[in-house]
């Protein structure tokens with residue numbers, strides 16, 4: 001059988017997770033729709049013992065990250081299981097910009113007195129190194145959602161820390177094609193497979209991957225006890241999605257790089273945030289260890305919320321919808337979401353999909369050009385603390 005570390009990552013996306021292929025077996029592990037099994041089969045009940053379909057996805061993703069994957073019903077299912085490992089009174093270091101569900105989970109546990117949350121600016125590596133020495137969980141998300149700031153993962157994953165402390169990296173926006181945090185010293189890498197791994201906006205699934213068999217065992221125990229188990233169809237579809245991950249992600253990333261350049265010089269755009277642009281505040285950090293810059297762009301429409309909403313309404317190809325990582329491009333004004341009022345009001349997060357780049361550009365350009373800039377003053381530089389990108393045009 002082929003080993004994940006003996007082939008290129010994009011080869012593993014195709015050959016991994018096919019189970020124990022006997023000569024006359026099917027090429028794909030089918031969706032095994034079963035809650036319980038014959039008692040002689042070695043499995044009893046799928047919440048305890050998994051199904052062959054999740055195990056195929058775990059073998060595939062584990063190989064991509066060079067660790068042991070434990071899959072959950074959603075990204076938040078995996079993240080919740082990790083937070084549940086914390087002792088009462090723990091200290092959690094959390095980026096100032098991260099997925100709002102994670103911030104909500106951490107803040108809710110803080111309010112209940114389960115742990116203490118310390119927010120740290122993504123790009124301030126010295127502050128991360130200092131907090132890592134006291135934290136029980138160092139939570140990193142890179143690139144961050146939605147400001148697309150890149151953490152210095154090589155430095156922070158290798159930081160000095162308390163013996164039982166965990167460093168976890170939410171690598172959803174990067175995918176294993178672009179960065180592998182376990183190789184940099186992280187204890188856990190987390191994916192919302194709902195996004196690029198699945199890639200078709202038709203499922204919810206998540207996973208945590210680790211090189212520690214003991215940690216994987218504790219997460220499986222949490223999954224069994226809390227019941228955040230994946231469905232067989234979701235695991236099957238996510239496995240199928242990963243088969244084309246490299247093709248989709250390379251296409252979308254190349255288009256994103258081209259669109260980011262054009263957006264940056266569009267008169268209706270005040271700020272363009274894309275880690276691949278040399279002007280991006282954490283571009284130099286990203287270049288040191290990332291194999292690519294991803295397919296998300298956040299940009300501020302000049303004039304704020306109203307013209308940004310008008311752009312979303314005027315788009316014809318790009319869908320006005322939340323989430324990211326699908327074959328179809330999606331856009332949304334993040335500050336319009338509950339709990340996101342701290343974001344720049346005109347910030348649009350664009351998830352670039354697999355359509356032709358010239359069609360995407362024509363769509364963006366017509367929507368931006370139709371949008372009246374309400375007054376020239378409103379196109380001025382936003383507050384530096386909000387953007388993380390002072391001076392970027």
Ligand SMILES: *Cc1c(COP(=O)(O)O)cnc(C)c1O
Pocket residue numbers: 074075076077099101141145170172173191192193194195204205206
């Ligand atoms: C979507 C997302 C999550 C949550 O994943 P679900 O599958 O929606 O539960 C976590 N982190 C990041 C960065 C995400 O984009």
